[in-house]
Amino acid sequence: MIRVSVVGAQGRMGASVVEAVEAADDMELSAKVGEQDDIASITPENTDVAVEFTVPSASLNNVLALVAQGVDVVVGTTGWTDAKLAQVTQALDNGPRAGQAVFIAPNFAISAVLADYFAAKAAPYFTSAEVIELHHPDKVDAPSGTAIHTAQAIAAARAAAGGEPMPDGTQGEAASRGQVIDGVHVHAVRLQGLNAHEEVLLGNTGEQLVIRADSFERSSFMPGVLLAVRTLAGGGHAGLTVGLDAFLDL
Numbered sequence: 001m002i003r004v005s006v007v008g009a010q011g012r013m014g015a016s017v018v019e020a021v022e023a024a025d026d027m028e029l030s031a032k033v034g035e036q037d038d039i040a041s042i043t044p045e046n047t048d049v050a051v052e053f054t055v056p057s058a059s060l061n062n063v064l065a066l067v068a069q070g071v072d073v074v075v076g077t078t079g080w081t082d083a084k085l086a087q088v089t090q091a092l093d094n095g096p097r098a099g100q101a102v103f104i105a106p107n108f109a110i111s112a113v114l115a116d117y118f119a120a121k122a123a124p125y126f127t128s129a130e131v132i133e134l135h136h137p138d139k140v141d142a143p144s145g146t147a148i149h150t151a152q153a154i155a156a157a158r159a160a161a162g163g164e165p166m167p168d169g170t171q172g173e174a175a176s177r178g179q180v181i182d183g184v185h186v187h188a189v190r191l192q193g194l195n196a197h198e199e200v201l202l203g204n205t206g207e208q209l210v211i212r213a214d215s216f217e218r219s220s221f222m223p224g225v226l227l228a229v230r231t232l233a234g235g236g237h238a239g240l241t242v243g244l245d246a247f248l249d250l
């Protein structure tokens, strides 16, 4: 049995992970940790993999604490920057146990992972690309971690193909055009009734490709979370890995 502890267990995602772990035949729930609890209670003696879904402002410290304890971590919290990722890599290098692993995914839903992948594949063939993410109004961060990841992937694919900057003659209030991430405009919608959705618009003269992923329920993230837990528990993924595509045969 894979022993799993959940950090942020009282949150929307954490509670879903607790349910998914309890329902999995090959896993058992070890600890449920919230903001008031001591994360140092999670150790290799009671936990094979910790799953972390908290808030962007707390996630790095939680991950560093778990790595220092010698525990492998699957992270779904957003807000990761290159500088934060570098801190995780450094912590893993100095971790107490050989072969320690941290896995971070901006999105665990297969629809979103594939949308991201398809968008990067399509990007070099289009003059223009913009990303629209749409979420429930309780989401604290904007734009979504997924949208940032998608925009970066589109920009990297365009740059690798030697693409020109996108045409845009709009003047006036810059905020109206969304946040610009690596040259790609990203727009964030918060609307009651929504869960997690993303649309990538790709345009050429006289044509448009729309790639859209919809997570209607948090259960859509659970197969990806459990896949990551099983993959880390199986070993062979030492160090830091980012993105569920690393564990899929794409």
Ligand SMILES: NC(=O)C1=CN([C@@H]2O[C@H](COP(=O)(O)OP(=O)(O)OC[C@H]3O[C@@H](n4cnc5c(N)ncnc54)[C@H](OP(=O)(O)O)[C@@H]3O)[C@@H](O)[C@H]2O)C=CC1
Binding pocket: 007, 008, 009, 010, 011, 012, 013, 014, 033, 034, 035, 036, 053, 054, 055, 056, 058, 062, 075, 076, 077, 078, 079, 105, 106, 107, 108, 109, 141, 145, 221
């Ligand atoms: N990768 C993916 O597929 C997905 C990622 N996400 C991301 O996951 C994160 C969590 O989302 P969601 O569950 O909706 O958010 P919630 O606000 O529902 O949950 C966050 C939880 O974290 C707890 N928390 C805050 N600080 C700490 C801390 N220092 N230690 C332990 N627990 C803490 C909060 O407790 P309290 O309320 O008591 O402060 C709360 O229970 C977000 O970054 C979101 O974007 C969401 C969906 C899918």
Ligand SMILES: O=C(O)C1=N[C@H](C(=O)O)C[C@H](O)C1
Binding pocket: 078, 106, 107, 135, 139, 140, 143, 144, 145, 146, 147, 195, 196, 197
């Ligand atoms: O907060 C959410 O709900 C979600 N957060 C992640 C993100 O910011 O990309 C993943 C998904 O979009 C749901």
